[in-house]
Amino acid sequence: MxxxxxxxxxxxxxxxxxxxxxxxxxxxxxxxxxxxxxxxxxxxxxxxxxxxxxxxxxxxxxxxxxxxxxxxxxxxxxxxxxxxxxxxxxxxxxxxxxxxxxxxxxxxxxxxxxxxxxxxxxxxxxxxxxxxxxxxxxxxxxxxxxxxxxxxxxxxxxxxxxxxxxxxxxxxxxxxxxxxxxxxxxxxxxxxxxxxxxxxxxIKLEKIPKGSIDFVKKHKSRIDLVKKYVKDMGIESQKSQVIVVMDISASMSSLFNKGIVQDTFDRVLPLAMQFDDDGVIDVWLFDSKSIRSKTPYTTENREDFVKKEILQKHRLGGGTDYAKPINAIVKEYKNSENNNLPLFILFFTDGNCFDKSETEKAMIDASDYPIFWKFIGMGGNKPKPKDIVTNEKKGFLSKFKPSFDFSTGFDFLEKLDNLSGRKVDNANFLHIYNLDDISDEDLYQGLLEELPSWLIEIKKLNMIN
The missing domain is CATH 2.60.60.30 (sav2460 like domains)
Known part of the structure; x- marks a missing residue:
């Protein structure tokens, strides 16, 4: 040399x-x-x-x-x-x-x-x-x-x-x-x-994700959109760690193979960058067990994250247990030095779980901590046009919230949204039948739904400053 x-x-x-x-x-x-x-x-x-x-x-x-x-x-x-x-x-x-x-x-x-x-x-x-x-x-x-x-x-x-x-x-x-x-x-x-x-x-070169010029332009537009919505909601100064929990059971294979899971990470990145300056998303995976990814999703590794950190390291298979990742995240949060900062959990799955009673208990226990769980059902039953417009809520929410006579296929996740016995309402459900069909405007408003009211409640309870 x-x-x-x-x-x-x-x-x-x-x-x-x-x-x-x-x-x-x-x-x-x-x-x-x-x-x-x-x-x-x-x-x-x-x-x-x-x-x-x-x-x-x-x-x-x-x-x-x-x-x-x-x-x-x-x-x-x-x-x-x-x-x-x-x-x-x-x-x-x-x-x-x-x-x-x-x-x-x-x-x-x-x-x-x-x-x-x-x-x-x-x-x-x-x-x-x-x-x-x-x-x-x-x-x-x-x-x-x-x-x-x-x-x-x-x-x-x-x-x-x-x-x-x-x-x-x-x-x-x-x-x-x-x-x-x-x-x-x-x-x-x-x-x-x-x-x-x-x-x-x-001269301030911001943390821009790696990718094509087209992707970076979309990312900028999404960042601006998220900033607008959090400002309108009055939570623009709120800091929070964003965590993605991703189902890796066998039934998720199609979503992985079609690139939908990768797109999901890319589209939630602006939320992470809004609430957490470093734009790092910690990732948990689950099937019948809970796995914490050793590598977070970042602006630097986003292009190959799903391929290298999930598909090449973990086999898709096993059952679907929600309680294990919920309990693991709560346990880690309790032991964290930074446990006065709220967590915003984006929990993605394509089907109901096998451990419903354990999950209900886990969510009740988790309500003692400033952790908000956004459960996102991917796929499920296709919404029918006549059902979409009958919900009493108008605007973008009608695209996700079905009327009483239509099932999303995620009955249990909807139950968690209304679960009794919790110290605070710490969960919300969002149904996404096809990610490609949802505009960024609708997606971010849907993901942020109920977060502002939850923040007000946990501050009243002195769970965070």
Whole structure:
């Protein structure tokens, strides 16, 4: 393995024989700074000429397919796939950058990010490393550069730090005509990284889920929708942990195979990001037993979560027992140091359970704690048009709440919604016959139904502050 020192240059083609490889970063972020990694694709003039040539986690893939930010893997914090054969002709330099988000505003400096190193990985083997250990008050650093020299690509160990974050780098390498605008920003104000006008505090790269441009746009729209509804309900400042409980009994196979379960996770993510800033969803699975997933669903792993963390690790089968995951979650909550924060449970199943009496007792016991259970019946009986409109409730709820003479197929879940003996009404039932047929507006209003009134009740009972 080659070790570079600051300023050293070697040929990717001649010295390493590389064209398709991974650039990987290691560092110790014990201060838990919000670190952003980006790649600037510069023209022969040494300038960022196009908005699409600024690659970061909100725009993780270059248009030519040469650069792809793939997230963490193995012992590395960040991985970036590079294929120099695919780099478009007008690009002559790749600049790999690390910045502390809001570093100047928060007085956070790179001297507190220890043991920074940038490596090249070829077929799983580390072939090159450059260690950066001379940063002090900087809030941004150009780690390394890959540049074209005549007909070959070379690599340079740069390590140049900047005291004014990304703003300083853009002032040096941005183009007058470029106005980098983050179209998928979650905050209401847009993010504009202009060469002359940008201020460091304006640059805040939000936690955007990985995925296609179309998915990210949908996610932004859903975030805005959730924000609107929780504001209308008066609970926009309420924080809560969101947990998904997913049925993995054999009858769920069709929903998994059709991608409906994956879509379900994706569509509830905006709720998690509203109530819990880190956008992490803890996941529990159940059939005749209860299983806590060791890996939560996050913005980073969402694309393959169901495949890798559920289908490849757990066999679909067994019975359907509700009480076991309910009791397990309550037990964990009781032992948690953060048990003054309410839990919002989204409990998905496609059929009634085998342990009804145990489940009723579990729900009564759970009512002693600030845990709200939204039971979602997936599939079941198809609503009949004539039944849908007869419910006394108007609007979107009529799509989910059947009239008295129509059965959803989830009689027991409906019973839990009205179960007597509880300290507080801690449950609500929602029937979703076909997820694809439900608009985001109807889905989020349905998922949030009764949550505001429950929060009022548990505060009256001093179950939370």
């Amino acid at each position: 080659k070790e570079l020192i600051k300023g050293q240059k070697i040929s990717l083609n001649k010295d390493l024989s590389l064209s398709d490889f991974v650039v990987a970063l290691k560092y110790e972020n014990n201060s838990n700074y919000d670190l952003d990694i980006s790649v600037m694709m510069l023209s022969e003039k040494g300038k960022l000429e196009e908005e699409d040539d600024f690659i970061f986690y909100n725009n993780p893939n270059s248009l030519d397919g040469s650069i792809k930010i793939t997230g963490s893997a193995n012992s590395f914090e960040n991985n970036i796939s590079v294929n120099t054969n695919k780099i478009q002709n007008n690009i002559s330099r790749l600049m790999f950058v690390m910045t502390i988000n809001d570093g100047d505003k928060l007085n956070q400096r790179l001297e507190n990010v220890k043991n920074i190193s940038i490596c090249l990985i070829n077929n799983g083997q580390q072939v090159l490393e450059y260690k950066i250990n001379d940063l002090v008050k900087e809030t941004a650093v150009i780690l390394m550069e890959i540049y074209k020299h005549n007909t070959e690509w070379k690599i340079q160990a740069t390590g140049n730090g900047f005291n004014s974050g990304l703003d300083a780098i853009l002032k040096n390498y941005g183009s007058d005509k470029v106005n980098i605008k983050d179209e998928t920003k979650l905050e209401s104000k847009s993010v504009i990284l202009e060469q002359k006008e940008v201020k460091p505090e304006e």
